[in-house]
Amino acid sequence: MAEANPASPPVVTPVNSGTAWRRLGAALRRHPTAIAGGVTLLVMILVAVLAPWLGTVDPTDVSPIRRLKPPSAEYWFGTDMLGRDVYSRVIYGTRVSLTVGLAVAFVATLIGLAIGLVTGFVRWLDAIVMRVMDGLMSIPSVLLAIALIALTKASLTNVIAAIAIAEIPRVVRLVRSLVLQLREQPYVEAAVASGTRVPMILLRHILPNTVAPLLVQATYICASAMITEAILSFIGAGTPPNIPSWGNIMAESRSLIQIAGTILLFPGIFLSLTVLSVNLLGDGMRDALDPRLARRL
DSSP: OOOOOOOOOOOOOOOOOOHHHHHHHHHHHHHHHHHHHHHHHHHHHHHHTTTHOOSSSSSTTTOOOTTTTOOOOOSSBBBBBBOOOOOHHHHHHHHHHOOOOOHHHHHHHHHHHHHHHHHHHHHHHHHHHHHHHHHTTOOOEEEEHHHHTSSSSHHHHHHHHHHHHHHHHHHHHHHHHHHHHTSSSHHHHHHTTTTTOOHIIIIIIIIGGHHHHHHHHHHHHHHHHHHHHHHHHTTSSSTTTTSOOHHHHHHHHHGGTTOTHHHHHHHHHHHHHHHHHHHHHHHHHHHHHGGGGGGGG
């Protein structure tokens, strides 16, 4: 599986959030590909929200008399082997993929941030926690997700949890590397010397400087999670078959590729466009928020 490349830890320099957001806005305006990615992602989100109105029929409605209909004015993307409208299933599949991508990015980033902050600042925890993270990272994310789902029943919630667990170590390593740099900064050492409690140091001095790289990392996690969910559903280890997802649609149509290839084509196009838009947006944010590239803006 070709996973999205994780964001490399930038050189950490203390900046205020207002400067970072202004730099982000300026960079995005100067990167048309990032704007295109953001607009495409926004369109996909609107499609997911408006799926009940954009879909022509119930995506689970089975009708043997209309099975394997080619694309037409009535059935825009054709119908599958059970007579279900492929267009409606692809539209509703947008909800599943975006839900998985955004939920995994949020959960993995939040948990990884908490673990990384503590691990990077509390030295005696570093060796213990990071060996656990190294062990999780040694297992391919798809295999780890399959193993975790095998212990439970197939459901959208379990798929999100399984993929998030596989992504957490990457966030922990990123945050830990940032904290290791930040805790050597004079203003952090001054806070320690003045007797400031560790939680306050983490929240006031270190956390604000991890937000920018975490936003970039979250976009890559979102894209990777959508690909992983499609792979799991394609091999029958993801969302249940009754839930219309892009992976399920492609899995059900793989035996029909020679006689009804469009059933496989359309969900693949939607998946590719969504992942591409997230990656383009992430690249633009990286260029904007990385201090090494700031002078180019």
